[in-house]
Amino acid sequence: MIVYEVGPRDGLQGLKPLPTEKKVELIDGLSDAGLKYIEVVSFVDPKYIPQMADATEVARGIRRKKGVVYSALVPNMKFYAQAQETDMPEIAVFLSANEEHNIKNLGRDIATTKERLKPVFEAARKDERTVRGYVSTAWGYKGDDTPVADVIGISRWLLDEGAYQVSLGDTTGMGTRRTIQDRLLDIREEFGDLNRFALHLHTKREDMEHKVGASYISGMRIFDSSLYGLGGCPTDELLGNVDTEELVKHFEAEGVATGVDLDQLGRASTSLRNTLREI
Secondary structure (H helix, E strand, O other): OEEEEOHHHHHOOOOOOOOHHHHHHHHHHHHHOOOOEEEEEEOOOOOOOHHHOOHHHHHHHOOOOOOOEEEEEOOOHHHHHHHHHOOOOEEEEEEEOOHHHHHHHHOOOHHHHHHHHHHHHHHHHHHOOEEEEEEEOOOOEOOEOOOHHHHHHHHHHHHHHOOOEEEEEEOOOOOOHHHHHHHHHHHHHHHOOOOOEEEEEEEOHHHHHHHHHHHHHOOOOEEEEEHHHOOOOOOOOOOEEOEHHHHHHHHHHOOOOOOOOHHHHHHHHHHHHHHHHHO
16 A cells, blocks of 8 residues: 655645644655655746745755655646756656646646646656656536546546656545446456556544555555644635545555654644744
């Protein structure tokens, strides 16, 4: 079972900007806790996301631990250059399975977004840099279900372009235990297994265990999470990311090894809470 930590990027970009040294301290603490995959920053225009204005400094300032994959979100070729400059081993790109959401989130339709991402994939192949793809609204948007064919189509495009993994996002928390399980089974039937897929849930804390449990039964083995549950749905403050600490506790209680040191993770969580009180 793999825990993919997205807190330093997804969790922090919706808060007041943290000092650079505190971000570096957080990421180093997560590395020390045994997390093997950590999304550390997004390279984006600070005019729109000022929380990531110091992304280059953070990427250069972290202590890179052997065996840990550090990644950065990259929307287009303009910002791919920062991934090159900071020697990020992995980048992430994102698309929505819903046209309206893609336009609202990225300012352009799905077809145009694909064209902007193609040179990113080409550059990553040339640089031998792995690419992870996100599919937003994989369970629906504004109360309307996203057709599974649309989710499969976006996922297949990302994999065909060279993504080694696709993270399926329940962006607005529409998925239930049953619909999450059903959708994952449909995707597993289409692709043969879920080995190249991850799950990125936005959920209320009290629903997390049910949804994660249903996903695991369906064959999901890679889960995105954020320390302290930070981040989540921008339209509903109750729908956060899955809390990394709670996710690890859940699986350890079920006898599923995560490779994460809960004591060290708890220290990182406490440090982050203290930092958030100060800003």
